[in-house]
Amino acid sequence: MLIISQNATDYDLDFPKDAILRINLAWCNSLDELEIILKKNSDYGIFVDLPIGRLKPPNNRYTLNEIIPILKNYNNIKYFAVSNVDDDVDLDDFVNSVPKNITIVPKIESP
Structure with a gap:
């Protein structure tokens, strides 16, 4: 699996069609901006990264x-990462809310 940063799309580069585009929500200044990125890259699978408890900038x-x-509205979202996961209880709301066709990726951060 090839995962490419959303920032790489700012350059005139060709990516394999099976590449996954990672969108870090810390760098999205609004949800409208996120939707623009999703529409612009509808041919790619998307890995959305939601930084929970991020302190360093940017920290949207x-x-x-x-x-x-x-x-729910974008079928190209394949993965959803949740940061700062300490145990399975931290994931309960996500498991119960995220559409079943999206793989939840818990990110365990080191202290």
Whole structure:
């Protein structure tokens, strides 16, 4: 699996059609901006990364309730990463809310 940063799309580069585009929500200034990126890259599978508890800039923050409608509306979203996971209880809301066709990727951060 080839995962490519959303920032790489700022350059005139060709990517394999089976590449996965990673969108870090910390770098999206609005959910409208996220939707523009999703539409622009509709041919690619998408890996959305939601940084929970991020302190360093940029630290744009979105709630699960804000994100769920977008996850439901874009079939090209294949993966959804959740940061700062300490145990399975941290994932309960995500497992119960994220559409079943999207793979949840828990990101365990080191202290």
